[in-house]
Amino acid sequence: MSAARDQETYYAGVRMVPYDLIKELALALLGTAILTLVLAAVLSSPDVPPATIQGWAQADPIGFEGTAVQELQGQSTSAQYGPPYNHGTGSVQSFGFIQPQEWAGVHLPVDPARDFVLQPLQTASAGNPQLASALARYRVASPSQRSSWLGAYAHALDKATVRDGQVVVPPGAYGPVAEMLGSLLTIARSGGLDGQLRSSTRFYQTDFTRPLLFLGDGDYFAGLAEKQHLLSSQWGVMNETGSYPGQTWLWLYTMWYQIPPYNSSSSADLLVILTMGVLTVALALVPFIPGLRDIPRWIPVHRLIWRGPSR
Amino acid sequence: MNETIDPEVRGSWTFAIRRYLLQALPPEHLLPERQPAFVRSWTYVLGAITLASLVWVVISGAVCAFFGPQWWHVSPQGRFFNSLHFWSTQVFFVFMVLHLWAQFFGAGWRDGRALTWITGVLLFVLSIGTAFTGYLSQENFDSQWIGVNAKDAMNAVGIGAFFNVLNFGQMYGLHVLLLPAGLLLFVAVHILLVRMRGVVRPLSEETR
Numbered sequence A: 001m002s003a004a005r006d007q008e009t010y011y012a013g014v015r016m017v018p019y020d021l022i023k024e025l026a027l028a029l030l031g032t033a034i035l036t037l038v039l040a041a042v043l044s045s046p047d048v049p050p051a052t053i054q055g056w057a058q059a060d061p062i063g064f065e066g067t068a069v070q071e072l073q074g075q076s077t078s079a080q081y082g083p084p085y086n087h088g089t090g091s092v093q094s095f096g097f098i099q100p101q102e103w104a105g106v107h108l109p110v111d112p113a114r115d116f117v118l119q120p121l122q123t124a125s126a127g128n129p130q131l132a133s134a135l136a137r138y139r140v141a142s143p144s145q146r147s148s149w150l151g152a153y154a155h156a157l158d159k160a161t162v163r164d165g166q167v168v169v170p171p172g173a174y175g176p177v178a179e180m181l182g183s184l185l186t187i188a189r190s191g192g193l194d195g196q197l198r199s200s201t202r203f204y205q206t207d208f209t210r211p212l213l214f215l216g217d218g219d220y221f222a223g224l225a226e227k228q229h230l231l232s233s234q235w236g237v238m239n240e241t242g243s244y245p246g247q248t249w250l251w252l253y254t255m256w257y258q259i260p261p262y263n264s265s266s267s268a269d270l271l272v273i274l275t276m277g278v279l280t281v282a283l284a285l286v287p288f289i290p291g292l293r294d295i296p297r298w299i300p301v302h303r304l305i306w307r308g309p310s311r
Numbered sequence B: 001m002n003e004t005i006d007p008e009v010r011g012s013w014t015f016a017i018r019r020y021l022l023q024a025l026p027p028e029h030l031l032p033e034r035q036p037a038f039v040r041s042w043t044y045v046l047g048a049i050t051l052a053s054l055v056w057v058v059i060s061g062a063v064c065a066f067f068g069p070q071w072w073h074v075s076p077q078g079r080f081f082n083s084l085h086f087w088s089t090q091v092f093f094v095f096m097v098l099h100l101w102a103q104f105f106g107a108g109w110r111d112g113r114a115l116t117w118i119t120g121v122l123l124f125v126l127s128i129g130t131a132f133t134g135y136l137s138q139e140n141f142d143s144q145w146i147g148v149n150a151k152d153a154m155n156a157v158g159i160g161a162f163f164n165v166l167n168f169g170q171m172y173g174l175h176v177l178l179l180p181a182g183l184l185l186f187v188a189v190h191i192l193l194v195r196m197r198g199v200v201r202p203l204s205e206e207t208r
Helices: A003-010 A021-043 A053-059 A061-073 A100-104 A112-124 A129-140 A143-159 A177-190 A192-198 A209-217 A219-227 A248-256 A268-284 B013-024 B043-067 B076-105 B114-136 B141-156 B168-197
Strands: A016-018 A161-163 A166-168 B034-036
Touching: A021 B043, A021 B076, A053 A061, A053 A177, A053 A192, A053 A209, A053 A219, A061 A112, A061 A143, A061 A166, A061 A177, A061 A209, A061 A219, A100 B141, A112 A129, A112 A177, A112 A192, A112 A209, A129 A177, A143 A177, A166 A177, A177 A192, A192 A209, A209 A219, A209 B141, A219 B141, A248 A268, A248 B076, A248 B114, A268 B114, A268 B141, B043 B076, B043 B168, B076 B114, B114 B141, B114 B168
Parallel strands: none
Antiparallel strands: A016 B034, A161 A166
8 A cells, every 4th residue: 555545544534734844844944043043142152172281280290290100000090991902900891791891802002101101201312311311220120129119209299399390209219210200291391292192103193092091090180070060970971061051961871870879880881881772772662662652641741732633 | 557667667676666665755745735633733843843953953063064173163253153053953952852752752653653763762862972972073171071981981881992982083073974974864764754654643542
């Protein structure tokens, strides 16, 4: 049976009235244009400048050096993350036998000590014999010796002060670490580290994985987000900077992060996505799910939609 | 009428597709000038407003895409077009969600319209993905923070290396081409399904 005959049968006995679909769409276009123009003209849109490693090093030099030490110690979030960046386990999520993060494996290799600290210092050491010497000394040192220097320096940072933008720590057995981190801070304060972490072997690049991972390891970045009410505990997944509405359509996704057992789980992301996956499939299959498809009959909102008889 | 058609023509794929399309989508159903009386309800306007908002989302986005991702950060005109893109997206979502709830409480999937409902849900999910990649493509603090947090969710489900939210180039490409193309394709399918089957009869008048 053709669609035309189908509809004739379906609407048998229903009163058909003139209805101008094109006019309706044209008026909708006009109305939304006016609404959007007014909102854009009056409220503009959010554009808080991106955080930079330079800004971090200038605003919080001690925190910056502390994070760099953690990268060298292999104790930062990125260093211990796990797939897809490395073989750590610190951020690996699972739910019973469901371990997609492990199954996917390491496909974006990141070695934070090398990529965020040692390689940029190596590049900067050209023409800087003092830094080159410190790096050489660090490279040939035993793991336990490096660990001792780094531990001592990390401890010293608790008592550090800032003078002329440089971190000053009490005298101690830091080996070459103080020289290395002082140089890294100098590079970062000049903006050089932003460039080095962005750069690759290619001239053009659009991948910001490394600088964003490094920024994410420090407290400075999260501090900026907290001021903008963007932390997870602040419903940050759907918020955005300023007083703009953000991704309000993510309210249900964000809600799970606020309630047990999700908000206390180390695999919250996986649990929330699995939950939302099930709910989304259920929404799509509502026509076939007894109970769900009957809700409109139980809650007669349709009486507001269709007020009178159509015959 | 078929008796007069050359058997060779009647067996052609082109003829078969044209015959199917004319039966499934007769012009009077694609652009009908009359509708059932019950269509005169405010809820039927929600879909049209959603579609209208999407038109402005696409037009404002196309202007931003033409001038490049840096433009709106450095130019007042760019900022204004970005604001149009931003607010048309907000309006689009508001009316899409209202349209979704109206269809839910009207049980719009009845009488052979399940596929129309499913394509609508798919459009909702695709829209969220398109908006999400848009937020990641803004090149500002919001993009950074959303990316750094969202990476954990993507990594947790094992797709972080293939859908790298910290890779601006990948997110921008998805946002300006692939996801909108998918979105517009399914919008077309959704609207064609609505027109093929006509709007569902009121829940209060259902016979079963």
